[in-house]
Amino acid sequence: MGFTLPGLAWSVLAPVLIVTGAAVCCLLLDLVPPLDRKSHLAVTGLVGLAGALVVSAILWGQPPVRFQRMVALDDFALFFNAIFCVTTALVLLLSVGYVRRQGIEAGEYYALVLFATVGMMLMASGLDLLVIFLGLELMSLSLYVLAGFFRTRASGNEAAMKYFLLGAFASGFFLYGIALLYGATGTTSLDRLGAALAAPEAARDPLILAGVALLLVGFGFKTSAVPFHQWAPDVYEGAPTAVAALIATGSKAAAFAGLLRVLVTMRVLQADWATYVWLAAVLTMTVGNVIALVQGNLKRMLAYSSVAHVGYMLVGIAAGPERGAPAVVFYLVVYSFATVGAFGVILLLEREGVEAVNLDAYGGLGDRHPVLALALTIFLLSLIGLPPTAGFVGKFYLFGAAIRGQLFALAVIAVLNSVVAAYYYLRLIVYMYMRDPEGPEVRSALTPAAWVALAVAVWGTLHLGLLPGPAFAWAQRAVAPLLW
């Protein structure tokens, strides 16, 4: 009975395994007392995420390790691991008090959040379309369940159903794209795919073009790029706010990680996809911002705003991976801090036992809850892109890539879009500081854990705004493995 284990470099999977271990521990610890409190599960999750973050930091800068052309732990994957670990940790910190207040505290919640994170990490380190697909599915399936955690609410069910149905379609498209590419080239490995595409006749092969197009549809859905964005507002509105924060940041970052890896492989077809990315960027920014203008529900507003931010990041991709990729990954960090923070403030505010998601609840917040109002203001300023917040530096970097890529029209559309966007973010600031409170009192449920999460998000937003230098260097290094 000779059975040889393939020589597996365990370190390739170290961060993924640590978080998986934490998720499994959550499932097991759920069964031991205390049964009525689940905060020890959040602690377990945080420890796992911290471990993965530390391991990623240790491995950072080491020569990349690969396994069978399937998974790689290069600087790109490590950088994204750090994004996922930090955003998930912030989401967990915000969740602890939130799920208890909302009466949806359950052990599976924490396990599913961690499994979603494992999926994201796999997506960022996948070197094979199938691994990327596996990561995508692991992440998506966990998030479908999480989106429906408000089981007794119609909006929660609607969110989960919509997310699942549309997500399943997108997965189908994605898988079909993989199948077509496999049919045309006989491989799903990105390395070999890149080599196969380098052949001159490949660029005109309809199977390949259709395959790439279908992959882009799948990524478009996960990033919620127009016209695949329609699920976003309903899902964000119906899902628990902490989950919405994870969908808006972690899952998007994962989709961008996969998208960047795939598009870099398809560099020979850049002439083909660049036009579509250009168009998608314009539509995504404009549609997101224009619809956000008229939203009275903050979660919906943030949903459309997140669509618009995806548009800005697509500007970076349209500028070409060499120029745009570092700007995109930097912007993902900036955007994640501000978005998790903004959702975090929203989920801490309650009015008559219900989350304060309507704009009018924010009247006079600056007087009633000065700390939360100030934090939200900082996140909004970052989303607008005003100095000294990180959003400004991030946009500067992104639009700089567009200018460098000679995409002047796209850059002009992008900056004008950020002016339009300023209007709806400022409207919230107007409510908080320039209007008087009206209606029933808005209470804050600021727990120490949430305090830590918001403090980290504020710190990140201001630190990356004032001293972005090292983060720029890391972003440059993170994308270096892509541009071999």
Add this chain to the structure above:
Amino acid sequence: MLLTAVIFLPTVGALALLVLDRRDEARLRHVALWVSVVTFGLSLLLWLGFDPTRAGMQFEERRPWIPELGIGYHLGVDGISLLLVLLTTFLAPLCLLSAWTQITTRVKEFEIAMLLLETAMVGVFCALDLFLFFVFWEAMLVPMYVIIGVWGGPRRIYAAVKFILYTMAGSALMLLAILALYYLQGSTTGVYTFDYGPIARMILEPALQWPLFLAFALAFAIKVPMFPFHTWLPDAHVEAPTAGSVILAGVLLKMGTYGFLRFCLPLFPHASAVFAPAIFVLAIIGILYGAWVSMVQPDLKKLVAYSSVSHLGFVMLGLFALNAQGVEGGILQMVNHGLSTGALFLLVGMIYERRHSRLIADFGGLWGVTPVFSAVFMVVTLSSIGLPGLNGFVGEFLILVGAFQVSRPFAVLATAGIIFAAVYMLWMYQRVVFGDVRHEEVRHLPDLNARELATLVPILLLIVWIGVYPKPFIGVTEASVAELIGFVKAKAGPTAGAWWLY
């Protein structure tokens, strides 16, 4: 280090205010006031240490900030920026003093916003790195937005949002132009930097200069504001609290004219030459239109606001004449406008605090009721008109001398603007101060108190000083202006010899 101290001392003060008890309003006001006074003192050290015979930047500081992108923390002042820095730090304590009894809600936030605003404004005038400049330029928006929106008049929210959106729309394109300059400069020399020096020395193709010039010019024209980009100004100035109006008129508008001088002219000399006639036309329209609209305003504050459009038209005229007299006059007139219009807004604020009305028709006969107020008001009015012996005359005279050398018809039209200015200011003064008391409420208005006099007297002294002996003020700019003009003309080369009507 001195420049850094002048720029960031107010921020340090703002941080100190954060930890003070918000209920102890008197202490908050005192701390903020003293911080701004010390800042002014530091900027006086700049003036004392400044060598007016030397052109070029002085007090330079250069440190890497984001070296990965060639962004440096590079500061410096020449004569042009020095005067504007002094104007800013001079007006800031007066604004805080003027708000002593006018701002009674959220005092802590107000003082913090004013101090942060001061940092951003001084930073704009000192930054010698395009990225740093843009950061200060945008950072100024938020505190000003808050000042208008929180402590402003009834339509404050509309005015605040309009102000910030107009300014952002303008600066958005400037951001792209800055990035384009960065890559153009980097791809030709191989050294990517946002530093002002190398970018200013780069000679651009005329075809490239046009769009970049327009992108910068739009941002600055909105800020100045030049006709037809001025429509945010009446709203913002009228709705802002007095301190905000003074800062808006006194300093913020100068950021636009300063931008033209520091960036548009030296970076894009060819495009500046090509567009100079258009700027002239817009400046003249601004001068006349601002004056005419002022004439029919029933509201004192609105009248002063529109008069700014007219005055800033003069400044633009002087700057784009691009000769020593015109530019020096333009710079001096920036200071003059800051002083006289600042003082007018202060006076309007004081009288509004007493009468709770700004309508000209609600006043009349103040001379007998509040003689001190009326006397100060008279001096400031005359300064705004440009009476010889007061500051306004010197600046306008120099501008007209400069403009006359370039184009007589425009100089003549601009002179007509001075006459209109006399009409609307004197007519307003006459209706407010002279005649009989027509309203019972006016009869018992108290005269200026000591604090209000302390706010106004420094401005009055400067109004007379500049009017009688402007040499120290013109002197500091002379060398810098000569260098700037020489630089622009040399860089433009003979092709731009068609400086229009030369």
